[in-house]
Amino acid sequence: MDRRSFIRNSTIGAAAAVGTSGLAAPAIAQALPKLKWRCTSSFPKSLDTIYGGADDLAKYVREATDGNFDIQVFAAGEIVPGLQVADAVTQGTVEMCHTASYYFVGKDPTWALGAAIPFGLNARGMNAWFYYGNGIDLLNEFFAQQNLVYLPGGNSGTQMGGWFRKEIKTVADLKGLKMRIGGLAGEVLSRMGAVPQQIAGGDIYPSLERGTIDAAEWVGPYDDEKLGFVKVAPYYYYPGWWEGCVTLSFMINKGSFDQLPEAYKSLLRTAARAANLEMLAEYDYKNPAAIAQLAAQGAQLRAFTPEILEASFETSEDLYTEISGKNPAFKKIYDSMAAFRNQTFLWQQVAEYGFDSFMMQKQRQGALKAQTK
Incomplete structure (x- = not known):
């Protein structure tokens, strides 16, 4: 229907x-x-x-x-x-x-x-x-x-973790980094030494091209390819820890x-x-085809290091505690979300993660290609 x-x-x-x-x-x-x-x-x-x-x-x-x-x-x-x-x-x-x-x-x-x-x-x-x-x-x-x-x-x-003009391997590499990023992620990165910038989507590319900013996050492969970021900032990081969605x-x-x-x-x-x-x-x-096209255009995929992820997580949790202590509206909604976060990731690591992990292994082995006669 x-x-x-x-x-x-x-x-x-x-x-x-x-x-x-x-x-x-x-x-x-x-x-x-x-x-x-x-x-x-x-x-x-x-x-x-x-x-x-x-x-x-x-x-x-x-x-x-x-x-x-x-x-x-x-x-x-x-x-x-x-x-x-x-x-x-x-x-x-x-x-x-x-x-x-x-x-x-x-x-x-x-x-x-x-x-x-x-x-x-x-x-x-x-x-x-x-x-x-x-x-x-x-x-x-x-x-x-x-x-x-x-x-x-x-x-x-x-989402993806954004486009960087240079590689980022340690927390120290974030010091002074000017990055287009929105929401509370900007505050987290600021506490880690970066310099967050609030820039509308249509202005990101020229800012990267001119060197006004050193990095930018947007969405993911399909939209990022449209905006052409790979031409001016080749290092494409993942995951976007600030945007699990x-x-x-x-x-x-x-x-x-x-x-x-x-x-x-x-x-x-x-x-x-x-x-x-x-x-x-x-x-x-649309993202699967787009990530392959970006790689063909020169995008260099990089995973954020465990050091950066752990430091970012701890900084985020400290921020939420601080905000909750002085903002009752935030605390009420965040406490509900955080309680369910604990439950859903417990469940998702059982069946969902087990199935996905096996299927991703088979994909890497080339076993998921369409069968031809």
Whole structure:
């Protein structure tokens, strides 16, 4: 079954039918108001996978309502700069945005918990915590104070550790390193001697090319290849310990959301959930070919050393303890996430890790190639 037809038939039919069981579905659809919203993205259209998350949601909503609920998506800079989208929604300039909430940790470190924190959850763990561990509700308690409604709206999976102009082998090599990096990871690296830079995606390449920065993290192979980083910083590190996954989010003006009919609220939640799944699946499909292409173009893959990973982990944990001691909102959400982090990695190392490890061994042996007659 076509996924858009499924969303249309199941969501509007089920949500709108509550209390109106005597009406046929077409009559219900016709009774819903015509709305036109604007969604401003933090990303350029050229990054089709990340930017596409907002396009996906808009399509699902538009098609499920026969165009009655029309959400227009605007790229970063078309209405406001990419790093100002949350303010635009809070102030009511636009009804919603698509962004990574950790871009706004300057307001409050709690914002990072809606996207990614160093040594946090991976994509499976994050989605489990969101949908079954009360994560969305906890985050919305916080974001309601910002006049926002938070919905997960995309996931990158575990990210790469970024592009470096020179090799990084020890913690001492981080001293004075100017690196484009967002969220709480910037604070962690700062404590380890690096100099974090907050730079929008479209400005990273020229900054690396000119030597204004020494390193930059973005997402992973598919998007990184599009931005051409391999041409100016050949060392490609992994894993992105600061982003075991990154959850993109739809942030909706709370006043606008509260005024919606219940059917439209339900549809937005369902469409955002579909967009969240869609993005992760797309990255999982496209990254394998992209990493091979980057290697062919000269990317030199490097793993962060155990020394760097251990020091980064300890610095991160110290930071969380410090923030929790003075920020009750952060502590409440982080404690919930950290408790589940312990549980999910216990479980994932049993069946999942055992299966994956064996299959990765077979891949290295060349045993997973398609069979030919």
